[in-house]
Amino acid sequence: MHSVIKTVFIPTIAAALLLCQPVWGQKQTEVAQFDYFKYEGKDERFKTGIDHKKQYYNPIVAGYYPDPSVCRKGDTYYLVNSSFGFFPGVPIFKSKDLVNWKQIGHVLDRPSQLSLNEKQGISSGIFAPAISYNPTNDTFYMITTDIGGIGNFYVTSKDPEKGWSEPVLLPEVRNIDPSFLFDDDGKAYIVHNDEPENGPDWNQQRSIRIHEFDVATGKTIGKSKEILRGGARPEDRPIWIEGPHLYKINGYYYLMCAEGGTDSGHSEVVFRSKSPWGPYVAAKTNPILTQRDLAPNRENIVACTGHADLIQTPKGDWWAVFLGTRPYTNNFVFNTGRETFLLPVTWENDFPVILKKGEPVPTIVSKKDLKPGTQPLTGNFTYNENFEKDKLDHSWIFIRTPKQDFYKVNNGKLAITPLAISTEETQSPSAILRRQQHTNFSAETQVEYTAKSENDFAGLVLFQNEKYQFLFGKTIIDGKESIVLYRIEGKKEVLASKPLDGIKPNTPVKLKVEGKGGAGDFLYSLDGKTWQTLAGGADMTNLSTQKAQGFVGTCIGLYATKKN
Incomplete structure (x- = not known):
């Protein structure tokens, strides 16, 4: 006989996102540092204004x-x-x-x-x-x-x-x-x-x-x-x-x-x-x-x-x-x-x-007597994460239960120590994600990382499942550090790439995705100001439930690996 009324707690692990604090001994170039993550919804559905004290949007x-x-x-x-x-x-x-x-x-x-x-x-x-x-x-x-x-x-x-x-x-x-x-x-x-x-x-x-x-x-x-x-x-x-x-x-x-x-x-x-x-x-x-x-x-x-x-x-x-x-x-x-x-x-x-x-x-x-909150979960909101707190908020999730430590939030940066696990494997990779919440959206980040081999990658991941994804970030292609866009629909293909000739190692690179239903533009910036298009109008229907199958939706996040 057991009691279910006395709830058992483990206070040493009070929140899931404190589980994966890394051992902080790696060199800076072996760690992918992300300076921010910004997500913005741009759906036509939510462009009609409402009185938030009397009306609400569906979905809630x-x-x-x-x-x-x-x-x-x-x-x-x-x-x-x-x-x-x-x-x-x-x-x-x-x-x-x-x-x-x-x-x-x-x-x-x-x-x-x-x-x-x-x-x-x-x-x-x-x-x-x-x-x-x-x-x-x-x-x-x-x-x-x-x-x-x-x-x-x-x-x-x-x-x-x-x-x-x-x-x-x-x-x-x-x-x-x-x-x-x-x-x-x-x-x-x-x-x-x-x-x-x-x-x-x-x-x-x-x-x-x-x-x-x-x-x-x-x-x-x-x-x-x-x-x-x-x-x-x-x-x-x-x-x-x-x-x-x-x-x-x-x-x-x-x-x-x-x-x-x-x-x-x-x-x-x-x-x-x-x-x-x-x-x-x-x-x-x-x-x-x-x-x-x-x-x-x-x-x-x-x-x-x-x-x-x-x-x-x-x-x-x-x-x-x-x-x-x-x-x-x-x-x-x-x-x-x-x-x-x-x-x-x-x-x-x-x-x-x-x-x-x-x-x-x-x-x-x-609906009467509404009490507008401070955490937008619908409508065309903007989410800014500047990594200024010592832990991430509850909207961030992992692929399966993490088995290894791999990240740390410190001094306005999210640092990910790459694991030798990729998002194409049915394991728990060094990736931290949030849900895509709009049909039309933008998501961007800045990453500091030096790739040393073709197995190295750091950047953005758009994830439906192991066989249906986009990877957008830095790696080595033909012996040169490059910005690359991989599209995965059953098989992995390089959709576009750009060698970073003449760029100092660990130079910050900004990455941005502009999603528009079943298509997307992938842009980068080397000076932090001017955006250049790596690929425009990319087919993003591989991220749909109809193609990927299953019961989940697309998640977008920050990812680094030593097994690209």
Whole structure:
């Protein structure tokens, strides 16, 4: 028997980005020093002005922040997202109004909680976290699945800003997308996606199961039960019923799930029952959220909507967070991944409706009593990182769990000691990244580095996965130190290069990417003032989910290696 109420903390590793402080003995030329990182969003979608006290933009959290889940304690909301093969795991945000969010850290911020390994692809790892607050014991729970790792587990916290417990494994909860309900009678349940009992009746058919959970022991009890098989209309053979959430509302149990897969056919459906064990009746209004029937050439298109979670405000209003994508072509191509959106919920015949059929997800939504924050996560914001603090903020992430020390923030510089690991390997390279949050954007940095061999590289990386990337920086080509642009789409090719003839070693070089949907310009500056184009109109569709596949979005960051 183990207790889950007493949260275990490891104060020596309070934040994930303090994990990788390097041994500082290398020569300066062996270290890549980055003077700043600047990112600017330039989307047409956000150029219409709004009153930030009365209106908000969708998405509310832009870029690769998928599978949102939300809970509330008092007047404070908490939001989490999937993180897949990146570390730290499960970004967590805090808000007073459901619109203006501040990232307060990551739920899984130390290797003892999340040890992503070389066998886990970038779209493996942490799937669909669900966050819940249990008022009975004043405890927060986050439950999720580590694909290719430890499977289904949960962690607990008394205060999400102070850290979370070690994982509690749930081997009896199979497959993906577990979620808690803490009932008002003191009982608790876990629902999750599973294989249908006795096998599927059609291809990609899934089911939803329920377990009772004993809060006192922290374990499931009794037998589980299949409570939903197939989806809202089994006669239509729907695929991938998943992402379940169970709610107790006005004496009924509401089961809300994603359906149709996470591509353009994605949707949200809802059912209800007088008992958590069923039987469940589907709403006649299903799907209660989808964009699959709308014209693909609509303005400010949002697609792939689903995987929603409901939340009630202290005043009794209902809202829903959900994922969606922002394609830049008519065939649903996007580089920014799946993002977090917010809409008010209406009720029809005692069932929730997130968006009426045929209506597009609006870009601008009205909401009263907004409290604009200081951390922009949507709109056309500019992010400046001058490395003046002794640690990076929570928006920076690593590819898998770092196994070696490689960086240090000191005196206005980020210094990366190159590892003999490349971003093309399924390991954890010496790279630090942030999410691309706009279709149109610019990202730039200045790097001080002297390459000595063709294996050496330092500069910018635009990363979708190991086989789909751009690398833009300094290396050796034909015996000469050069600025190079590599494009990786299955195979690696030099898109453009420029020898640095007559340039002193370790001369600072500025690098800039101007992304415009599926194309990009790559520029450099040797004098810090004048930009020169190394490659213009480069095909960046290799960074799209449609080409790269998987569940993540493009991340942009700073990278150095001795294994180019």
